Amino acid sequence: MKLIQRVGVYSLALLLFFSMTALAHVGSPGVLIQKQAGKYQVLVSVNPPDVIPGTAKVTVFVEQGRVKTIDARPIYFSSGDEGAPTHDELKAVAAGRFEGIVWLMSSGSSSIELVINGPDGRETVVAPVMSVATATRTMPAGTGIGLLALGLLLVVLMVTIVGASMSDGTLKPGQAAPATFRRKRLIGMGIGTVVLVLVLTGWRTWWNASAEHYRSYNLYKPLAMQSSVTSRDNQSRLLIRLDTATYGRYRRSRPKLSFIVPDHGKLMHVFLVRTPGLDAFAHLHPDRLDSLNYQSKLPPLPKGQYLLYADIVYRNGFAETLTDTVTISAPATAAKATDPDDSWLVTEPMGVQASAVGMPHLDDDMVLCGKPSASVKLEDGSTMLWTDRAGSVLETGKPYVLRFAVADEKGKSAKLEPYLGMGGHAAIVRSDGTVYVHLHPVGTYSMAAEESLVDRIADTTRVFHFPDANRFRDSIDTYVARLKQLPEAEKNKVLMAAMPAMNHTMKVNNMVEFPYAFPRAGHYRVWVQVRRNGRVLTGVFDTQVKDSLL
């Protein structure tokens, strides 16, 4: 019985997993950025609209620096800096906190440029934002009833008017209505009713067609993929096939797949997480076979069903996460990595069962790891600590900076090296897989997206024209292949040089921090990846998140 329940819950979770929208992340639409800009350090939260055109809510927390004003404006990749409207000033709502809205009119890759002014100078921060419609709403009952009442009043009044127009309205002043006018009035009202019913039917059909148009052309549809695992010569391979057939009419809103660009030097970042316990994890970087097919050798992961998240970024800065599930039927025995930066980890399952999500239970504080300031042993014997944790239970929607420190075997601070050009990477997945995010020390967004948009802002052309797709793809393949061959130090140098330098300060000591706001209540697992002595180390933490009481 318990097994059946478990399978049921698991199936439901998978159903949710398939049906959810997948932008740059899954189930985590907001963008959070922590940046050093000149003497200012700010934490920026952008809550993008879920319908386009719509408004993004921007909140800036000033962590360092004397800020007087902050101006914001939307800059679209398609039209660049020259095509952006004038700035709007954010309102200072509290000490060190500014808020405002920014209108996003077009679907696609966009950004919000923040200009910070104050005695410490004028600095600019760019937040990449995916401007896409994701909401499917119905009318709230209250609004529906109110509108229906007004509509009925209008119909009755119009029928009355038409009836009167054909009868009493033509009577000379003072003239009494002849008996035949009653019939005339009724005929008028009948005709009025028929015409109104026809008009309203046509109008409702039009409304339905508009709603259908929104669903077909405007509503974001994630790029589908079909993943499979094949095994040959004791080597399992993950094959990912991108499926553009699912775009439907949304196709025209998308760039071609040939315009996928590398993020941290990799065309695709794949995260595999075994369900239900989220105990096996892999971060892989498949090779591109052609524009539709990607392949990666699998590390020796235990058999089971895996959630698969694949992050890609296009030339215009549009970043999205593709989702699928894949079954590994037997662990590879002779595993070789496709990419030297691939990493994986098998650990204990989450302390809380997936079925317990959202329900009160006794073991909130009995998770295996991730207690306040809990520490985990890493593969090389060093220890990773979650420091400055806000509490044993975190709150939804609250921007946190998650800090992790690494100590060596003797308990002294361990020097970390850049991993894929960054101080570290983190992945966060909700126990049922419906929330996924790939984090960096600067925020929740893709570095390649930022790079594309910052470059585009520097470009003064008003309309962007994509280059030849095949030539572009070839040049990217050559670049990625060359980068793969480079020694680690040189590779990091190339990757770091490509990033918009002014906003990133690489704090390569023994600590990494990631800004993030948990979108929904539940149990989450956090994988923190750093590099030490040339080795990628992964620390795993669990945490519980509850809805804010405020």
Add this chain to the structure above:
Amino acid sequence: MQSALPSFDQSGSVGTKSLIPSARVTDWRLGIPTYIYAVVFASLCIIWGLLWDIMWHMSIGRDGLFSAPHVLIYVGAVVAGIFSGFKILQLTFQKQNPMRPESIRFWGIFYGSLGTLFCVWGAIAMLTSAPFDDWWHNTYGLDVQILTPPHTILAFGMMAVQLGAVIGTLALQNRFRDAVLTNELEKRRYRRLQLLFGVASGLLLCVLFGLFSEKMDRESAHHSSYYTSVAIIFPLYLLAVGRASLLRYPITIISAVYMVTMLIPSWILPLFPATPRLGPVLNPITHYQGFIFPLLLVVPGFCLDKLMQHFSHKKINDWALAAILAVVFMGVLLAVQWPFGAFLLESPYARNWFFFSDSWYYGSDPTWAYRYKFYPENLQSTTEFLQGFGIALVCAFFSARVGLAWGNWMKRVQR
């Protein structure tokens, strides 16, 4: 001598003693009820508010519930709604009100004229559209086109208010039909009502055109769809108001009112600065962009007037009349609008304050190859065009026939 406006006589029937205080009869209102002026003013507020709003969206982009053009439209709705609503309540609760015998009783207790009923309906419809539009924006995104389901309710509301002004003036004007006017005041009142009806009709024509303007822009002046749209809308409306009006050249005057009303905001607003507040900004403008130059309706309108005068004393079936009027209207319109459309689109002489063909939406690329050229899709082969124009002629015929019938009804409106 029978007064042309019996309502203004105290007895309630035909009388000689004027009800209106002498001061009011001789003031600027000439004894015409204030609410008639108010609803015509409301009609003007609505169309200029609408045109301002369109130009706002072409030039600035972002607006709020209480942006200046919206406020102007609301003023129109509120003025029409309050004056008409007050009139209805006044007639309902004042049993001895001398205007009661010339009003319509509805729902067993209320009294009002047709004009006031249309205005109140329009005001309620405009009110209804606001929460619906707000929900629409939250559900499907801010709509950037003129015609959407919630905007249609607003548009019907606006047109109902304007139709209220038309019907209100029409009912008073119709009481002069066949009347022999002896005193100067009545003559002046008659002329004023003729004019008010002409103005109110012209203002409603502007909104009607505004709603379908996306189908009648200069870029499509060489496509048959342009003429089909024209054929559906204009003969119907122009012949209805033309038949009902007591002016000598009603369609010409109403067309002229339409043209001037359309042109004034497009001439004045571009004098004021406006910068886009929404992106993408592909056309970095600094001043308001004019809307579109209206159709040269006065020319075919004048021909319609002449034909209507010609056939007014001849026994001719309305079906035959509709056929003649439709063919002449469409033929003259084609002869005028085909070259004029090309002039507006292609000629450098149209790129000035008067014709404002250089007016360009901030979000459109100003270097677009077809900015001053007919886009290939908007051009047809001669055969295709003639086929399409044939359909337009059929549409114009039915439109004209319905217009004549509607005009017959309009002539009979008294209350």
